Amino acid sequence: MSIHAQKAKDFIANEERTNWHDGALWHVRNKRDISASGVPEWEALRNTASQIKDNVLSNLDTYLIQFEAAAKANGVHIHWAANGNEHNAIIGDIIDKHNARKIVKSKSMLTEECGLNHFLEDNGIEIIDTDLGERIIQMRNEPPSHIVLPAIHIKKEEVGELFHAQLGTEKGNADPTYLTKAARTHLQNKFFEADIAITGVNFAIAETGGVVICTNEGNADMGCHAAPVHIHCMGMEKILPKLEHLGVFTRLLARSATGQPSTIYTSHYHKPESSKEMHIVIVDNGRSEQLAKEDFRNSLKCIRCGACMNTCPIYRRSGGHSYHATIPGPIGAILQPNRDLKAYSDLPFASTLCGSCSDVCPVKINIHEQLYKWRQEIYKNNELPKSKVTSLKIATKVFKSPSTYDFLGKFARASMKALPRFMMYNKFNDWGKHRELPQPPKQSFKEWYKNKNNE
Numbered sequence: 002m003s004i005h006a007q008k009a010k011d012f013i014a015n016e017e018r019t020n021w022h023d024g025a026l027w028h029v030r031n032k033r034d035i036s037a038s039g040v041p042e043w044e045a046l047r048n049t050a051s052q053i054k055d056n057v058l059s060n061l062d063t064y065l066i067q068f069e070a071a072a073k074a075n076g077v078h079i080h081w082a083a084n085g086n087e088h089n090a091i092i093g094d095i096i097d098k099h100n101a102r103k104i105v106k107s108k109s110m111l112t113e114e115c116g117l118n119h120f121l122e123d124n125g126i127e128i129i130d131t132d133l134g135e136r137i138i139q140m141r142n143e144p145p146s147h148i149v150l151p152a153i154h155i156k157k158e159e160v161g162e163l164f165h166a167q168l169g170t171e172k173g174n175a176d177p178t179y180l181t182k183a184a185r186t187h188l189q190n191k192f193f194e195a196d197i198a199i200t201g202v203n204f205a206i207a208e209t210g211g212v213v214i215c216t217n218e219g220n221a222d223m224g225c226h227a228a229p230v231h232i233h234c235m236g237m238e239k240i241l242p243k244l245e246h247l248g249v250f251t252r253l254l255a256r257s258a259t260g261q262p263s264t265i266y267t268s269h270y271h272k273p274e275s276s277k278e279m280h281i282v283i284v285d286n287g288r289s290e291q292l293a294k295e296d297f298r299n300s301l302k303c304i305r306c307g308a309c310m311n312t313c314p315i316y317r318r319s320g321g322h323s324y325h326a327t328i329p330g331p332i333g334a335i336l337q338p339n340r341d342l343k344a345y346s347d348l349p350f351a352s353t354l355c356g357s358c359s360d361v362c363p364v365k366i367n368i369h370e371q372l373y374k375w376r377q378e379i380y381k382n383n384e385l386p387k388s389k390v391t392s393l394k395i396a397t398k399v400f401k402s403p404s405t406y407d408f409l410g411k412f413a414r415a416s417m418k419a420l421p422r423f424m425m426y427n428k429f430n431d432w433g434k435h436r437e438l439p440q441p442p443k444q445s446f447k448e449w450y451k452n453k454n455n456e
Contacts, residue, residue: 003347003386009319022154023317029150030311032260033361040252050249051365054302057240058292064207064240065283071210075272078280085115088284092117092199092232095280096126099230101196107214107221108132109201110148110305111234111284114327117199128199129191131220133184140167146321148328149258149307154320188220198224202235202281203304204250208243211271212281215254215264222268232280233270237288238301250304253363257306287340296374300335302364309358309368315351324348331358335371338379346384349375407447414441 002010013019037043057064069079082088088111096104104121106112106128118139121128130139134152138145140163145151152160161175170183200221204213212233214221225231241247255261273279292298310316310330321329326337326345334348349372352358358368379385385393399405417425418441426433444452 003350004325005319005323005347005351008323008325009315009351012320012323013318018154018156019318019320021156022320025153026311026317029259030308030361033257033308033311036256036260036262040256046249046253047363047365050253050304050363051302053241053246053249054364057238057242058298058301061237061240061292064242065237068205068207068210068240069283071208072281073210075210076279077210077272078278080280080282082282082284082286084286085284088112088115088234088282088286089117089120091282092234093120093124095230095232096121096197099196101230102126103191103195104128104197104199105131105191105195105220105224105228106199107201107216107224108135108151109199109234110145110327111201111236112199113145114286115234115284117234129188129195131188131191131224132216132218133181136184136188137163144322144327146329147307147310148305148330154322192223192227195224195228196230198228198231200225200231200233202233202239203254204241204247205235205239205281206242206244206247207240209271211244211269213247214268214270215251215266216268217259217261217265219266222266225268225270229276230278230280231270231273232282234282235284237283237285238292238303254304254306257308257361257363291336291339294339297335297339297371299366300332300368300371302366303332303336304364306363308361308363312357312361314353314355314357319351324351331368331372332366335368335375338375342379342382343384346379349373349379407445410445414443414445417441 137152164170316330337345
């Protein structure tokens with residue numbers, strides 16, 4: 002059994018949680034649909050965003066150089082990291098330079114990807130996630146299960162128990178307003194004590210050298226305004242050519258993510274205050290390799306809205322942790338095999354290929370087609386389980402031989418009628434574990450069609 006299949010099995014063992022998780026995400030998907038339907042030019046926005054990203058990916062080197070020059074002219078320190086280890090080392094050097102010991106961080110999937118929290122904690126640095134969902138999972142020592150709603154798999158009652166144990170809140174009080182106020186009180190001093198603030202980057206503007214951060218809680222702004230040094234960690238694909246292009250993406254991002262017209266805070270950072278420092282770390286970490294693969298380069302258009310996860314029937318009912326990757330869901334199943342094909346060869350198969358992910362993607366990534374393409378690549382690279390390879394070879398021989406196919410069809414229909422139930426429903430029949438097999442027809446379609454023609 003693959004890692005995804007085993008973790009999914011563990012998740013769905015709790016049927017109540019599975020149904021709740023499924024319903025919560027489908028609710029978010031419905032909010033997205035309602036919000037998108039209120040914008041008459043929605044499809045035009047998607048097309049425009051996709052075309053802007055096409056231009057970016059075709060000229061990425063030019064825009065990155067332009068961005069670096071503009072940012073440096075604004076007094077910003079620019080750093081380049083080839084991989085996660087370099088990213089962490091750069092941030093470690095900045096921390097050492099300032100003798101910093103306390104860090105606050107807003108939500109950043111890139112720092113999760115690079116393992117920054119563990120790196121800093123191993124070096125004796127306190128790093129506190131200040132996004133409420135991120136703080137909850139940090140307190141639980143878990144990775145996020147969703148890129149926008151990192152604690153979507155956790156119920157409010159569990160948060161109440163967690164806060165009672167670690168923050169001293171009232172036992173049994175699971176009121177969201179009460180818990181949010183407790184978290185705010187807990188985090189307030191962390192902001193003012195912080196030596197450095199770290200954020201992710203939603204968009205970076207080549208023309209201005211500025212970065213844009215979209216949040217609903219304002220925690221990124223709190224950190225950057227309070228701390229004397231702020232560091233923005235940015236995947237190299239986050240570039241937009243001009244400031245005028247930003248409006249296209251801000252109209253798409255929040256509507257696709259949560260159904261909001263826009264995030265509560267859309268903050269622009271161009272230069273540090275006179276007494277402060279601003280750093281931007283630009284990270285590759287496999288993105289150049291993905292860019293070079295024609296079949297998969299479109300995945301770099303992703304703006305991390307999470308819409309593909311909210312709509313995916315597999316993700317909704319298997320949970321984000323079943324993907325055993327930083328970015329879960331359909332988009333993660335495309336990105337992760339690029340980094341380690343062997344470790345993540347199960348993820349492209351965690352899909353029905355229904356195409357719903359592609360339908361909702363705000364930048365029109367052909368997600369389901371790329372998942373299908375990855376399956377082919379996995380087979381070519383001999384990363385399929387032997388059991389699956391054997392099954393496919395047998396199926397190929399059967400489908401290539403009409404006589405064999407006809408014989409096995411007749412045999413199966415007869416067996417389903419004649420064999421006792423325990424021989425049909427057992428541990429080897431995965432289909433029959435949760436549903437009844439269909440009643441076998443008297444004849445195959447081929448036989449029926451032939452008889453009709455004879456008549």
